[in-house]
Amino acid sequence: MEELITRIHALLIAQFGEQVATIESSGLQPALVVDPALLPQVCLLLRDHEDTYFDFLSCISAVDDGIEAGTFTVVYHLASIPYNYQLTLKVVVPNDRRLDNLPSVPSVSGVWRTADWHEREAFDLMGVYFEGHPDLRRILLPEDWEGYPLRKDYEEAEMYHGIAIK
Amino acid sequence: MQLSTRSTDNMSLPDNPYRHAQRVYEERLAAIGAEEMIINMGPQHPSTHGVLRLQLITDGELVKEVIPHIGYLHRCFEKHAESMNYGKTIPFTDRMDYLASMNNSHAFVMGVERMLGIDQQIPKRIEYIRVLVCELNRIASHLIAIGTYGIDIGAFTPFMWCFRDREHIMNMLEWASGSRMLYNYIWVGGLFYDLPVDFESRCGEFINYFKPKLVELDELLTANQIFISRTANIGTLPADVAINYGCSGPMLRASGIKWDLRRVDNYSVYPEIEFDIPVGSGEMGSLGDCWDRFKVRVDEIRESVRIIEQCLERLTRELKRTADFDPRALVPKKVNVKAQDYYVRAENPKGELGFYFVTQEKSDIPKRVKARGPSFHNLSVLPELAKGVLIADLVAILGSIDIVLGEVDR
Numbered sequence: 001m002e003e004l005i006t007r008i009h010a011l012l013i014a015q016f017g018e019q020v021a022t023i024e025s026s027g028l029q030p031a032l033v034v035d036p037a038l039l040p041q042v043c044l045l046l047r048d049h050e051d052t053y054f055d056f057l058s059c060i061s062a063v064d065d066g067i068e069a070g071t072f073t074v075v076y077h078l079a080s081i082p083y084n085y086q087l088t089l090k091v092v093v094p095n096d097r098r099l100d101n102l103p104s105v106p107s108v109s110g111v112w113r114t115a116d117w118h119e120r121e122a123f124d125l126m127g128v129y130f131e132g133h134p135d136l137r138r139i140l141l142p143e144d145w146e147g148y149p150l151r152k153d154y155e156e157a158e159m160y161h162g163i164a165i166k
Numbered sequence: 167m168q169l170s171t172r173s174t175d176n177m178s179l180p181d182n183p184y185r186h187a188q189r190v191y192e193e194r195l196a197a198i199g200a201e202e203m204i205i206n207m208g209p210q211h212p213s214t215h216g217v218l219r220l221q222l223i224t225d226g227e228l229v230k231e232v233i234p235h236i237g238y239l240h241r242c243f244e245k246h247a248e249s250m251n252y253g254k255t256i257p258f259t260d261r262m263d264y265l266a267s268m269n270n271s272h273a274f275v276m277g278v279e280r281m282l283g284i285d286q287q288i289p290k291r292i293e294y295i296r297v298l299v300c301e302l303n304r305i306a307s308h309l310i311a312i313g314t315y316g317i318d319i320g321a322f323t324p325f326m327w328c329f330r331d332r333e334h335i336m337n338m339l340e341w342a343s344g345s346r347m348l349y350n351y352i353w354v355g356g357l358f359y360d361l362p363v364d365f366e367s368r369c370g371e372f373i374n375y376f377k378p379k380l381v382e383l384d385e386l387l388t389a390n391q392i393f394i395s396r397t398a399n400i401g402t403l404p405a406d407v408a409i410n411y412g413c414s415g416p417m418l419r420a421s422g423i424k425w426d427l428r429r430v431d432n433y434s435v436y437p438e439i440e441f442d443i444p445v446g447s448g449e450m451g452s453l454g455d456c457w458d459r460f461k462v463r464v465d466e467i468r469e470s471v472r473i474i475e476q477c478l479e480r481l482t483r484e485l486k487r488t489a490d491f492d493p494r495a496l497v498p499k500k501v502n503v504k505a506q507d508y509y510v511r512a513e514n515p516k517g518e519l520g521f522y523f524v525t526q527e528k529s530d531i532p533k534r535v536k537a538r539g540p541s542f543h544n545l546s547v548l549p550e551l552a553k554g555v556l557i558a559d560l561v562a563i564l565g566s567i568d569i570v571l572g573e574v575d576r
Contacts, residue, residue, distance in 0.1 A: 027506030028280065055409050058511065061522045061536035075522065077509050077538075081409060081425055088509065102184065114412030117546045125244070129184065136187040140237035140575060143188050149245055150534075 004085060005030045008052060015045060024090065031075070031088035036105055039091055040132075043111040046078065046087070054078040054087060057108075060118035062126035064152050070094055072103040072128055097153060099127070107133040125150040191233075201225055207560075209238050215314060216571030218545075220564075222557070229560055232552040234545060239575040247535035252278045252354055252501045255535070260348040262539060263573040265310055268303040268339070269514045271352040272296055276433060277510030277521050278354045281503045284496060288355070291485040292493055293435045295361055296352055298369070298477040299339060301470040305376075306335040307515035308463045308470075311568040315460060316387060318565035319396045324387050331379055334372050341365065355496035366482050373471060373478075380471070384464060397460060398451030401551045401563035405454065411550065412543035415517025416462040417567060420446035421454035427513035439476050441469045456566035463568070466515075501530045516540040516568060539573035 005023055009032060012020045020042065021032045034042050046054040058077040065071045076089040095103035102123075107130035109115040119130040120139040127148030130136060137143060147154055158166050195204060208219040217238035223231040243262060247255045259274045260267035279285040313328030336346050341362055343351035351358045387393050403413070405421040418425055426443045428436045444465030446458035505527040511520040517540025524534040544567050551563050 028508055031507075057412055058518065059509065059520050059522055059536065059538040061534070063524055063534045066533075075507070077520070077522065081423065084430055086509075112412065113407075113410045113550075114543055114546060117542065123184075133187070135191065136184075137191060138188075140240045142237075149242070 005032065005087070008032065008046070008087065011049065011051065012042060012045070016041065029086075029088055031090050033090045033092060036091045036093055039089075040106050040108055040111060042089070043076070043108045047111055052080060052085065052087075053082045054080045054085070056081050057112040057114050057118075058086075060115060060122060062122035062128045062150070064126060064150065065092075067097070067152055070096070072126070074105050074122065074128060076108070093128075097151070099147070102127050102129040104129045104131055106131050109133055124148075127151060195221075198223060202230065205557075209235075215565075215569060218569070218571055218574070220548075220560075222560070224557065227556050227558075229552050229555050229557055232549045232560070234548060236545070236571070236574050239571045241572075241576065243537055243576040244535055247537075248532055251530040252503075252532070256353065257348065257350045259537075260350060261572060262537060262576055263307075263514060263516060263519070263541070263570045264347055265570055266303050266307040266515045267347060267349050268296075268299045268352065269307075269512070270519060271350070272300050272434075273510060273512035273514070273519045274521055275352050275354050276512060277508060277523055278501060278503070280510065281506065281508050281523065281525065282354075282498065282501065284355060284498075287496060289491075289496075290435065291481065291487075291491065292356055294477050294481050294485055295357060295493075297435055297439070298474060298481065299342065299349075299351065301473045301477070302335050302339060302369075304515045305467050305470050305474075306332045306339075308467050309335075311463055311515075312383070312387070312460065315565040315568070316393075319393070319562050321387065321390070321393060324383060327379070327383055327386070331376060334375070338365070338369060338372065341368075353494070353497055354501060355494075355498055357493035360487060360491060360493045361481075363487075366478050369474065370478055373474060377471065380464075380467060388461060388464060394450050394457060396562055397456035397566065400451075400456045400559050401555070401566060402452045403454040403547065403551060407547065407550060408454070411547040413517065413547055414540050414543065415514065416459055416466065417517060417544045417547075419444065420458040420462045422446050422448075427511055427518060431511065433512060439473050441473050444469065456562050459566040459568075502528070503530075503532075511538075514540055516570065516573070517544060537576055539576060541567075541569040541571075541573045542576075545569050545574055 009023055016038055019035055020038050021034045024031045024033050046052050056079040058079050061075045063073040065073055071092050071094050074091045078087045091105055093103040093105060105128060107119055119133050122128045123136050124138040124140055146157055156166055203224050205222045205224055207222055209217040219235040221233040222229050243258055246258050256271050259270040262270050309328040309332045313325040316324035340346045343349040403421050405423050408418050408421045422445055424443050424445050444462050446453055446462055450457045503525040505525055507524045509520060509522045511518050519540055520538035522536040523532050526533045552560050
């Protein structure tokens with residue numbers, strides 16, 4: 001696992017330059033922290049490169065890093081069916097938590113179609129905006145719901161269309 | 167009535183970028199052509215297997231576009247999971263894919279055990295019991311998939327037969343765990359209880375009873391000419407589209423990809439067990455059609471029966487119950503995981519079930535838990551499969567995906 005991630009890191013640096021990604025290897029699964037601006041290009045390269053073929057996007061998770069941290073993290077879990085590799089990509093975006101200024105990450109729904117619904121879910125529950133997404137509507141909650149429930153500072157409204165929800 | 171004090175005025179402005187997609191969607195529906203009609207299928211439609219609403223844009227009998235609306239069964243699993251400790255979350259995982267509760271909790275527990283570093287210490291007997299109950303549950307889940315699929319396209323008998331046989335499994339699992347469908351049986355570090363005395367022999371009796379029934383079911387449906395003409399060459403899903411949409415489980419295998427996490431990841435005691443991975447063959451039509459998806463499930467039941475037989479053999483011989491065996495010996499009083507993040511995946515009856523944990527230091531409550539439900543992905547391919555099909559075929563396609571809305575909406 002360690003070896004795979006350094007190989008992929010070297011591959012990305014050769015293609016995009018030094019600033020593209022850093023390795024984070026604190027836990028059981030090391031991850032690559034990717035520059036948000038380069039994310040779609042990185043994903044496309046990892047999907048199509050003959051040494052990686054990360055053709056399967058398992059999961060996209062949006063994480064609220066906490067009120068003090070002032071950042072949101074979006075985590076991408078990739079799998080390569082031909083090689084049986086797994087890889088974790090992370091994108092960290094600073095944000096001030098205002099509801100009219102959502103953290104913004106480029107969409108990867110052009111790379112994997114399954115990202116479409118996952119990004120809608122992250123937008124719906126965590127309030128992360130995905131630039132270039134073809135259809136970024138709320139998916140699980142009603143379209144007139146207020147706020148983003150998985151945020152640490154979320155406070156639910158008292159009423160929704162005359163129904164007490166608290 | 168006290169309304170929220172937060173300012174959301176900006177949300178209603180017409181140029182709000184966060185509402186842009188909703189407006190495009192509404193305009194798209196308002197501007198449909200004179201020959202087109204919008205039909206709502208669901209949320210209370212029997213063939214949607216729960217509360218799923220499909221908005222069909224149709225031209226006569228042809229479906230031009232399908233817009234799925236989900237979320238009717240959203241029960242805030244992820245929010246719950248980050249407000250209580252790991253052990254208390256297990257009953258909530260049961261309620262995700264409520265037709266395969268054992269498999270859900272197995273995946274969740276496996277993730278927590280790996281983060282704790284105790285996954286190698288779990289006694290073999292416990293691991294075999296886990297695999298045994300998971301495979302029983304897999305059979306029960308596939309029986310529902312097959313039975314309700316029959317009823318979707320007009321065959322009533324398979325439904326009755328499948329539910330009759332599933333009832334035996336429900337009774338056995340109730341005997342072991344105390345509950346019919348939502349078990350809370352697999353715990354972090356062990357099990358709720360050891361299997362009841364004589365469970366193994368009764369399970370063996372069930373397998374002997376079930377094998378000929380499976381042949382009967384096969385004869386009734388698999389080669390049935392009416393069934394074949396309703397399913398073959400319908401809803402063909404090419405392998406590259408399946409992968410791109412994140413489809414997994416029988417859905418992906420029916421398209422010809424041999425990808426089963428039980429073999430790929432070799433978790434639990436699956437490496438010690440012999441079984442094959444059935445894949446689609448395109449025998450009756452094209453590779454990856456509805457018939458292939460159905461057939462893969464039937465074959466998987468057969469493989470699960472093989473796994474159960476091997477588990478029973480080991481549980482009655484070298485891993486026999488002993489008087490001093492305590493299935494809760496390793497269950498931690500408090501789950502103290504150091505701060506890290508971990509993604510665990512396991513093969514559910516419907517496909518790859520994943521849990522992504524972000525833990526925090528000195529706390530037994532996770533900071534974030536994300537669940538990746540296989541049905542969520544398998545359903546997302548429906549608009550692609552349903553382009554240009556007949557409305558009647560849409561029912562056949564939806565049934566062949568085998569979704570559980572509890573898992574789609576979580």
